Structures are given as structure tokens and as C-alpha cells.
Amino acid sequence: MPDEEPPITLYRLQACPYCERVVRTLQDLDLEYTSRFVEPMHSERDVVKRVAGSRPVPAIVDERTGVTMSESANVVDYLESTYGDGLVDATGGAD
């Protein structure tokens, strides 16, 4: 395990296709990420509400850019536009 946590945290629900779409994008872009799994019941997702402002997943927190975002299409667009053409060096660390 790396000593430093990857800067991207993905809040996800097991077997959720919208979450898998974000996972595929992260993997396609070779981005490291930490998965935090929450439960199907919205009422059980206070952590997502706290970090993202609302309870739907997938939601990501990108400490490198300070961006927090939910809704898979938004997240995929964000990831591709931010990291897709080497716009931000995904391997260069958080600084």
C-alpha cells in the first residue's frame, strides 16, 4: 500500500452501474483512487451528504483540484476534461 492516500476518493455503492461508469473512466485515465462504499438506503449516507452536499452516488472528492462532484455524467466529464489530455499531471502528486 502506498503511504499516501490517492487524492481522489470515490463514494460508491456496490453493483451500481453509474458508479461503475466512473470507475471505468478512472481506470481508463490511469488515475489512482480510494473507494469508500456506502449503503443503498439514502438515509444511511450521511458521509456523502457531508462531503458532497447531497446523498446520491457516485460522488468524488478530488483533493488535487479541490473539486467535489456527484452525478456520473458530470463526474465523467470532469475527469476527462481535467485529466484526459494530460491537462493535469495525474502522476505528479497533489502539489
Next chain:
Amino acid sequence: MVDFEVVDLPATDHVAEGDEAPDFTRPLVNDEFWADASLSELTAEGPVCLVFHSMDGSFPATYIWNELRDRNVDEHCTVVGVSISTPYAHKRLIEERDMEFDLFSDPANGVAEAYGVTHDLDGMTGVSEARPATFLVDADRTVQYAWVAEEWPDFPPYDDLEREIRALAD
């Protein structure tokens, strides 16, 4: 003459005091979510008390966590559980016991196997879980105190455990 049966567990070659605690990575469950975590990540922050327990919902699991919760052992070091139960079951247990401890989910029982504390359950064919055991691991991942059940059911010697935790934390 007693009319109940406490079962002797077979001798096991388990991790002992002075050994390096085997590192592992499993989903670690708290009251809000679960994410992969390793023992070495936890010990990097300080001593860790690793508590192997029977599957969530069994009375030994309930009793052990009630006792450790009431003793506030987490004030002195990180206390984490390990059982074969799923993250979903762990979340229920944490909620029901109203406890501050995080729990590793190890459905394939590989962590118990690495520590030499497996228990094949009679009457639950194909199910192996951890036998009750506690390992107090210091920041160098050396086992400072080990207790492994020799009979079933059995419970950690709480007074000894608490004393060892306090001694290591000071």
C-alpha cells in the same frame, strides 16, 4: 455434574508474543462507510488491539463488543475487530452496539488463517471463522500480547487485556 458442554479447541500454531504481526488489507468498516485498509496503516499511527471474534449476530460477538465498549479501551489505543461477516453486517453491529470500534470484513477467513486462529464450525458445513483471539500490536507491528481461545465458547481475559493496553499506551 454440569449439563452443558464447553468444547476444547484443537491446539493451534498461532502468532505469539514477540512475533511480527502478519500484515493484511481488508475492507475496514466504520459507522458510515467501508474502504480498504491495512494493519500497517493503523500501526503507523500507534498501537493496535486486533480482536478476532465470531460472526456478527452470535452472542459471543455481542458480549465481547459490549464489554470492550463499556471499558472504553479505545481511549488508549486503536481497537479493531475482525470477523467473517460482510461490511453490511458490520455496519449493523456497530450501530446496534453503539460502539466506536471499526471492524475488518474477512469473509474468506484469510486473516484468521494467517494468525493461526481458524475455527471450523460444527453443523455449519463449509463455514470457517476466527476463534476468539486478541493481539496487541505495537507501532513496529510486533505482537506485545496475545490471547487465543482454547475452548469454545471463550472470552478474552478482559482485565489482563485492559492492563496490557494501558501499559503499552503509557
